[in-house]
Amino acid sequence: MIARDMMTRDVVSVTPDTPVRKIASLLVKHGIGAVPVIDSSGAPIGIVSESDLIRPDRPAREAWRQSWLEVLAEGEPLAPELLAWLGSQNHNARAVMSAPVITVSEETNLREIAEIFTTRRIKRVPVVTDGRIVGIISCADLVRALSVSLNKSVAEARAR
Numbered sequence: 001m002i003a004r005d006m007m008t009r010d011v012v013s014v015t016p017d018t019p020v021r022k023i024a025s026l027l028v029k030h031g032i033g034a035v036p037v038i039d040s041s042g043a044p045i046g047i048v049s050e051s052d053l054i055r056p057d058r059p060a061r062e063a064w065r066q067s068w069l070e071v072l073a074e075g076e077p078l079a080p081e082l083l084a085w086l087g088s089q090n091h092n093a094r095a096v097m098s099a100p101v102i103t104v105s106e107e108t109n110l111r112e113i114a115e116i117f118t119t120r121r122i123k124r125v126p127v128v129t130d131g132r133i134v135g136i137i138s139c140a141d142l143v144r145a146l147s148v149s150l151n152k153s154v155a156e157a158r159a160r
Contacts, residue, residue, distance in 0.1 A: 001109065001149065002107050002108060003105065003107065003108045003109075003113065003127045003135070004106040004135075005145070006137060006141045006145040007106070007141065008136050008137070008138070009134070009135050011134075011135060011136045012026055012035050013035055013036045013037070013038045013133060014026070014036075014038070014048065014093050015037065015038065016037055016039070016045065016092065016094040017093070017094065018037075018092055018093045019091065020091040020092060020095070023035060023053065023093060024053055027050060027053075033049055033123065034047050034049035034124055035047070035048055036101060036133055036136065037094070037097045037099075037101075038133060041132065042131075042132035042133060043131045043133075044101045044103055044126045044128065044133055045099060045100070045101065046093070046094075046099035046101050047097060047098050047124070048093050049098065052096045052097060053096060101126060102116060102120055102122060103125055103126045103127070103128045104116065104125050104126075104128070104137070105127065105128065105129065106127055106134065110142065110146075113137055113142060117139060117142070124136055124137060125137055
């Protein structure tokens with residue numbers, strides 16, 4: 001099996017300027033865990049996952065971590081830096097996305113994709129052709145493909 005056989009073709013994507021609130025709404029609306037961030041030509045430049053949305057951008061990350069430790073350990077109020085970040089309306093995909101994005105081609109086989117997921121500790125990869133996104137593959141897509149393959153193998157073995 002190759003990427004083309006198991007990818008989701010209707011990819012929900014965002015631009016670098018898409019507000020974080022809009023991204024959160026898209027994830028909920030479509031029941032997905034991440035969206036690729038694409039440039040004006042449709043090329044992937046990053047990805048925003050649920051994890052990226054629940055942690056602040058790099059400058060506020062330490063305040064976020066410290067604040068949670070204080071709240072959990074001592075019941076202290078949230079750090080002012082974290083409150084300022086949470087109250088800001090200016091966050092967009094560019095501020096929270098993971099980049100560069102790891103991609104595969106339509107010809108990449110299932111084994112290679114599984115290896116990328118495990119070695120890179122990621123849960124999805126955009127599929128690109130000529131530098132543009134044509135699909136996306138998630139861990140769930142791999143599990144489905146493996147299930148179909150196993151069921152087919154079992155059926156063939158029983159038929160013998």
